[in-house]
Every structure is written in structure tokens, then in C-alpha cells.
Amino acid sequence: MLKVYRGELLHFLADPDKVPLSESYQYFADGVMIIKNGLVEQVGEASELLAQLDENVALIHYQNGLIMPGFIDTHVHYPQTEMIASYGEQLLEWLENYTFPFERQFADFEHGKNVAEFFLNQLLAAGTTTALVFGTVHKASVDAFFTVAQQKNLRMICGKVLMDRNCPDYLSDTAQSGYEDSKALIEKWHNTERLQYAITPRFAPTSSTEQLNKAGQLLAEYPGVYLHTHLSENKAEIAWVKELFPERDGYLDVYDNSKLLGRRSVFAHGVHLHDNECQRLATTSSAIAFCPSSNLFLGSGLFNLQQAKAFNINVGLGSDIGAGTTFSMLSTINEGYKTQQLRQEKLSPFQSFYLATLGGAKALDLEGTIGNFVKGAEADFVLLDYQATPLMARRMQHCQTLTEKLFILSMLGDERHVKATHIMGERVEPEPSNDLGND
Numbered sequence: 062m063l064k065v066y067r068g069e070l071l072h073f074l075a076d077p078d079k080v081p082l083s084e085s086y087q088y089f090a091d092g093v094m095i096i097k098n099g100l101v102e103q104v105g106e107a108s109e110l111l112a113q114l115d116e117n118v119a120l121i122h123y124q125n126g127l128i129m130p131g132f133i134d135t136h137v138h139y140p141q142t143e144m145i146a147s148y149g150e151q152l153l154e155w156l157e158n159y160t161f162p163f164e165r166q167f168a169d170f171e172h173g174k175n176v177a178e179f180f181l182n183q184l185l186a187a188g189t190t191t192a193l194v195f196g197t198v199h200k201a202s203v204d205a206f207f208t209v210a211q212q213k214n215l216r217m218i219c220g221k222v223l224m225d226r227n228c229p230d231y232l233s234d235t236a237q238s239g240y241e242d243s244k245a246l247i248e249k250w251h252n253t254e255r256l257q258y259a260i261t262p263r264f265a266p267t268s269s270t271e272q273l274n275k276a277g278q279l280l281a282e283y284p285g286v287y288l289h290t291h292l293s294e295n296k297a298e299i300a301w302v303k304e305l306f307p308e309r310d311g312y313l314d315v316y317d318n319s320k321l322l323g324r325r326s327v328f329a330h331g332v333h334l335h336d337n338e339c340q341r342l343a344t345t346s347s348a349i350a351f352c353p354s355s356n357l358f359l360g361s362g363l364f365n366l367q368q369a370k371a372f373n374i375n376v377g378l379g380s381d382i383g384a385g386t387t388f389s390m391l392s393t394i395n396e397g398y399k400t401q402q403l404r405q406e407k408l409s410p411f412q413s414f415y416l417a418t419l420g421g422a423k424a425l426d427l428e429g430t431i432g433n434f435v436k437g438a439e440a441d442f443v444l445l446d447y448q449a450t451p452l453m454a455r456r457m458q459h460c461q462t463l464t465e466k467l468f469i470l471s472m473l474g475d476e477r478h479v480k481a482t483h484i485m486g487e488r489v490e491p492e493p494s495n496d497l498g499n500d
């Protein structure tokens with residue numbers, strides 16, 4: 062079945078920092094995207110493509126907006142949705158005081174489903190169509206998440222947290238039970254329709270070496286499964302890792318020693334990395350999720366994007382809800398821009414929209430599947446509305462170039478500017494998302 066969308070259209074073909082800018086993207090002021098059975102068939106100029114089409118084909122014309130690939134959130138915690146904006150602490154105290162008690166509730170499958178439904182509706186309202194998602198230690202939290210994601214036909218990656226020490230008893234698994242529960246979830250969900258599994262040790266301090274080794278064993282047993290964890294986010298955390306693993310040569314080496322690095326390994330934050338760690342991440346094709354709103358909220362530090370790019374590390378953007386303060390990738394870009402300003406660096410509009418789309422897809426090893434409009438890609442896309450707020454509409458009147466438009470979209474934009482989200486070519490109807498689940 063063919064579906065055709067017409068409108069202003071932008072997508073990336075390569076990293077704008079790595080090839081001449083004009084080769085890094087395709088832009089059509091009046092473009093057309095032809096979708097066949099949910100996959101992109103072709104994009105191009107309306108004047109060229111419309112002539113080839115049967116005049117009875119279903120055509121949707123979006124005016125005064127920008128069609129882009131759906132955003133990709135490479136690090137987020139769905140169970141932390143209801144504890145977003147918890148006051149006053151940095152990472153380790155924030156985990157103890159707020160996060161762990163909240164995560165306890167996810168032993169209950171129905172609670173997980175209720176929060177997953179709300180969370181995924183928030184993502185879709187923000188134009189995010191794929192995310193790499195933490196569950197909790199409970200197997201039921203992942204069953205609940207995937208059940209809802211499957212109903213919505215979304216490409217989502219999730220995993221059960223592994224955590225066998227330095228955490229409350231009510232959130233603790235063991236090396237063996239974590240291994241078995243993860244295995245059962247992989248067998249049940251990995252590559253079920255659009256769903257994929259991530260082996261998810263919370264971070265080095267909450268896993269024994271035995272548990273990390275078992276995570277490495279699972280990765281080897283199931284090629285194609287992801288590894289998702291946190292790395293070098295906060296200085297006190299890094300000092301703690303040093304104490305817990307004195308025999309290892311730094312934080313990343315703890316993971317490396319358990320064979321957790323690789324093309325489908327995603328490390329959130331990496332705010333305080335040494336050059337040798339960057340080199341190792343690059344050599345193993347591991348990725349970093351840059352989470353600026355979280356890094357600023359928890360006072361973790363200013364991610365060194367230049368360093369990561371200089372080493373050719375795959376980088377995506379992450380909201381890191383509930384330490385992050387927004388679901389919106391537009392707002393996340395805004396925070397990322399300011400983070401780089403504080404480092405005396407510039408995050409260009411092309412680079413930031415690349416990171417939110419194709420860069421995220423590359424970080425997740427899903428290039429060709431999501432993140433741009435190459436032939437055969439899954440047609441998950443958004444329509445961004447320049448007129449959604451009076452301020453942006455006014456500002457856009459004084460805007461000459463695509464660079465300026467993108468910059469303004471990201472500095473003034475948020476969920477209000479996501480006019481529509483599409484999954485496999487189908488427009489998603491907005492949900493009221495106001496069920497508090499208290500009945």
C-alpha cells in the first residue's frame with residue numbers, strides 16, 4: 062500500500078562534521094516522501110515525484126511545517142517518569158533518596174503498564190519514535206514496557222536492571238537470578254516485531270564482578286542484543302568505582318574486563334572520560350549517550366562532545382528522564398547547546414539535529430532501519446510546526462536560512478512544536494495521557 066506525504070522535508074545522510082556540510086543532508090523546500098507498506102520507498106522534489114504517481118494515490122500535504130525523521134532518545138528510564146523534578150541532590154544521594162523507592166513499585170506488572178503507557182505517549186508527543194530504555198530490576202517492568210510498546214508498533218529497546226549489591230534489598234537480584242531473568246526476557250522479546258533487548262547492569266557500583274561477567278556471557282550468547290549502562294557521570298561515583306574495583310585501570314576498564322564493550326554497547330553520560338577511555342570506546346565501536354539536561358540538573362558536569370567526536374566515538378542524545386527534565390529532543394538540544402557554550406564550544410544546528418536523528422540511529426547500530434529516509438527505512442517521522450507558538454512564528458519571520466530555522470526550532474521548540482508523529486507511515490492520534498492510575 063502506498064502513502065505519500067508532501068511538505069518541507071529534511072533528513073541526514075552523514076555526520077555534518079565528517080563530510081562537507083552540503084553532502085551531509087538532503088533538504089527539499091517542497092518535497093515528497095513515498096511510503097510502501099510502512100517503509101520509505103523514495104524521497105525527492107515534489108515537482109519530480111508527483112508526476113510519476115497515480116493520481117488516485119493517498120496524498121497528505123503538510124504546509125508550514127518541517128518533516129523530519131522521528132527523534133531517537135538513546136538513554137531514558139521509563140520507571141522514573143513520575144519522579145522527574147526531584148529536588149536538591151547530586152547523583153548518589155538522588156538515587157538513594159528518590160530513585161530507589163520509586164523503582165520499587167515496578168514489581169507490579171499493572172503499575173508498569175500504566176506508567177509505560179503514559180511514558181510512551183509522552184515520547185510520541187515529543188516526536189521521539191525510538192528509545193533505549195531502562196526498566197527496573199523487576200522482570201515484570203520489562204514485560205509491561207514491551208507489552209505496551211508492541212501494542213503501539215514502536216521500535217523500542219529495553220532491559221531489566223541488573224543490580225546485586227549496594228542497593229536496597231527490595232531492589233536486589235543476584236548474579237544468577239539476573240542472568241536467568243535476562244535470558245528469559247531475551248528469548249521472549251528480542252526481535253519480536255520491532256522490539257529489541259538490552260542487557261542492563263545499572264552501573265559498576267551496584268553490580269559484583271560476578272554479575273558483570275555474567276552480563277558479558279549473555280552478550281556473547283546472544284549476538285545482536287544490546288548492552289546499556291552508565292559511565293563516568295559524576296565525580297563521587299567515579300571515586301567510588303575506584304574504591305570498589307582497585308585492581309581495574311579506571312571506570313571503563315571495569316566494563317571492558319567483563320567484555321561489555323562493542324558495537325551494540327551504549328554508555329550513558331561519559332562526562333569525565335580520559336583519552337585512553339575514549340580511544341577504547343572508539344576502537345570497540347561503543348557509543349555514548351549525551352544527556353545534557355540530566356548532566357545540568359544533577360550538576361554532573363559538561364560533556365566534552367569535541368573530545369568524543371575527535372576520537373570518532375558514536376554519540377547520540379539522551380533525555381535521561383527522570384534525572385533529565387524534558388522528554389523533548391528539541392529542548393534537549395537546547396540544553397546541549399548551552400552545555401557546549403559553557404565549554405567555549407559551538408554545537409551547530411546541523412550537528413544537533415543529526416545527533417537527534419541519524420546520529421542516534423548510528424549509536425544504536427540501526428542506520429538504514431531508522432534515523433533517516435533512505436529507501437527501505439522504517440517510516441517513523443515527525444511534522445514540526447514553526448507556527449505553534451506566537452513567539453516562534455514571529456521569530457521565523459526574520460529568518461533567511463535553513464541553519465537559522467533549525468537553530469530557532471531547537472532554542473524555542475518543545476512538544477508544542479511537534480504537530481504530528483508517524484509510526485511506519487501512520488499518523489499517531491494524540492492521547493490525553495491523563496490517567497493517573499490511582500483507581
Ligand code: GUN
Binds near residue numbers: 138152160264381384
Ligand atoms: N547511575 C546509576 N543509576 C542511574 C540513574 O538511574 N540515573 C542516572 N542519571 N545515573 C545513574
Ligand code: ZN
Binds near residue numbers: 138291381
Ligand atoms: Zn540514566
